[in-house]
Amino acid sequence: MNHYAKLTRITYIALLALALAAPLLGLYPVFVMKLLCFALFACAFNLLLGFTGLLSFGHAAFFGFAAYITGWGIKSQGWTPEIGILGGAIVAALLGLLVGLVAIRRQGIYFAMITLAMAQMVYFICLQASFTGGEDGLQGVPRGNLFGVLPLASDTTMYYVVVAVFVACFLGISRIVHSPFGQVLKMIRENEPRAISLGYEVDRYKLLAFVLSAGLAGLAGSLKTLVMGFATLSDVHWSMSGEVILMSLLGGVGTFFGPVFGAGIVISLQNLLADKVGAWVTVIIGAIFVVCVLAFRKGVVGELQAYLERRRAAKA
Numbered sequence: 083m084n085h086y087a088k089l090t091r092i093t094y095i096a097l098l099a100l101a102l103a104a105p106l107l108g109l110y111p112v113f114v115m116k117l118l119c120f121a122l123f124a125c126a127f128n129l130l131l132g133f134t135g136l137l138s139f140g141h142a143a144f145f146g147f148a149a150y151i152t153g154w155g156i157k158s159q160g161w162t163p164e165i166g167i168l169g170g171a172i173v174a175a176l177l178g179l180l181v182g183l184v185a186i187r188r189q190g191i192y193f194a195m196i197t198l199a200m201a202q203m204v205y206f207i208c209l210q211a212s213f214t215g216g217e218d219g220l221q222g223v224p225r226g227n228l229f230g231v232l233p234l235a236s237d238t239t240m241y242y243v244v245v246a247v248f249v250a251c252f253l254g255i256s257r258i259v260h261s262p263f264g265q266v267l268k269m270i271r272e273n274e275p276r277a278i279s280l281g282y283e284v285d286r287y288k289l290l291a292f293v294l295s296a297g298l299a300g301l302a303g304s305l306k307t308l309v310m311g312f313a314t315l316s317d318v319h320w321s322m323s324g325e326v327i328l329m330s331l332l333g334g335v336g337t338f339f340g341p342v343f344g345a346g347i348v349i350s351l352q353n354l355l356a357d358k359v360g361a362w363v364t365v366i367i368g369a370i371f372v373v374c375v376l377a378f379r380k381g382v383v384g385e386l387q388a389y390l391e392r393r394r395a396a397k398a
Contacts, residue, residue, distance in 0.1 A: 089390070093339075101245050111241040112309065117349045118248045119306040124329040124341030125255055126298030131327075132336035133259050134291045135271030139194045139323050140181065140201025141299050146318025147204055148174040148300030153220035153313040154213045163226045163234055167304040174300020175293050177204070182292035186285055201320060208318050219314035223307055234308070244305055251298060256338060258294065267291055328367070332374055334381025343383050 100107075104114050123145055130136050148170035155161035155169050185196040208214045215221070225234035234240045258264050266287055269277045277284050307313045316322065329348050334340030348367060355363040378385040 098249065102242075105238050105241060111237040113349075113353060115237075115241055115244045115309045116306065117346055118244050119302050119309060120326075120329065120349050121342040121345040122248050122251055122305070123299055123302035124326055124333070124345045125252060125338075126295050126302060127326045128330050128335060128337075128341040129255055129258070129298065130291055130295040131330060132340075133264065133271065134267045134288060135274075136288060136292065137194045137327075138185075138197040138292075138295075139320070139327075140197035140199075140204075141295070141326055142318050142320060142322035143181070143201035143204035144174040144178055144296040144299040145303035145306075145322060145326075146208065146313070146315075147177060147303070149303035149307040149313035149317045150208055150214050150220060152304040153223040153307045156226065156308075157220060157223050158213065162230065163228050163308060167301065167308065170304030170307070171297050171301040174303065175297030177300075178293045178296020179289070181296070182289045186289050186292060198320065198323070201318075201323060205315070205318050205320070208315060214313075217315065219312055220307075221312045223311045223313070225308055225311070240309060244309065247301070247305060251301065252338075252342075255298070259338075263287070263290075328371055331381060332371060334378075334384030334387070337381065337383045337387060340381050340383035344381070 101114075101118075105111050123141075127138070127141050130138055130141075151173045152166040152170035156163065156166040161169065181197060181200045184200065185193050188196055209216060225240060227233050228243060232239055232243065234243065259267075266277065266282055270282075270284055270287060274284055277287075303313075303317060306317070325348065329344035330341045331344070332347055333342065333344030347370075351367055351370070352363055355366060374382065380388055
């Protein structure tokens with residue numbers, strides 16, 4: 083194991099220990115849970131953009147629609163929390179399959195615009211459908227008991243469930259990227275014509291990556307509904323797609339921890355500044371984004387990794 087890999091492993095272990103100890107350190111559990119939900123959303127998006135090279139402007143559709151499905155199922159249909167979360171993720175994956183079949187045949191800006199158009203259709207459905215509550219959204223979604231045993235009404239119990247899901251998904255994404263399937267995705271990102279010339283059915287790989295990303299985004303939306311107790315139109319609005327792009331670019335596209343870092347920055351700033359500066363928080367986040375794009379072309383984590391690689395190469 084080289085020095086960089088060892089440093090990465092130590093960093094992840096330290097962050098996991100910090101996450102497990104967060105409630106004991108006085109950190110507000112609901113805030114950290116919200117941060118982890120959006121970090122998972124950003125990781126799901128990064129699987130598509132960072133490792134497959136597909137820019138989607140419509141990922142809020144999967145995040146928000148899954149949030150509505152989970153909220154509606156638990157509140158109106160009496161679903162248990164695990165069924166609600168699983169149902170939201172499955173519906174998001176199926177929606178991703180539908181959108182992917184339409185969009186995956188196009189590339190570049192055309193692919194991005196198709197995903198945005200399809201996401202706006204989902205937004206209109208959520209605005210008009212009776213089960214979503216329209217402009218009022220779904221309020222007062224109960225957490226219930228996980229598997230009939232764990233009382234999720236307790237913020238501490240809910241917190242450790244969210245941490246467990248996030249860690250499992252993070253490790254799952256890492257396994258996907260390092261698998262032969264993930265190597266093909268990277269090849270498609272770097273040189274799609276070469277992948278085609280080697281005999282790979284590129285569209286199938288891209289479609290599977292799109293569905294996986296949509297399902298994980300839906301899982302994040304479902305968890306967020308359970309944590310916060312509501313689902314609103316802002317979850318499925320196009321601006322939410324912009325936020326997840328911002329999180330990924332800010333932290334570093336194509337890195338594992340970058341989207342988590344980016345989500346932490348954005349959610350923390352929104353939480354800290356919303357009461358002080360109101361709507362100006364978006365201007366401040368935008369300014370920070372511009373500075374980071376100019377100073378850190380690969381994102382904060384991406385530039386740090388590049389610096390460590392340069393040092394390692396210089397020593398070698």
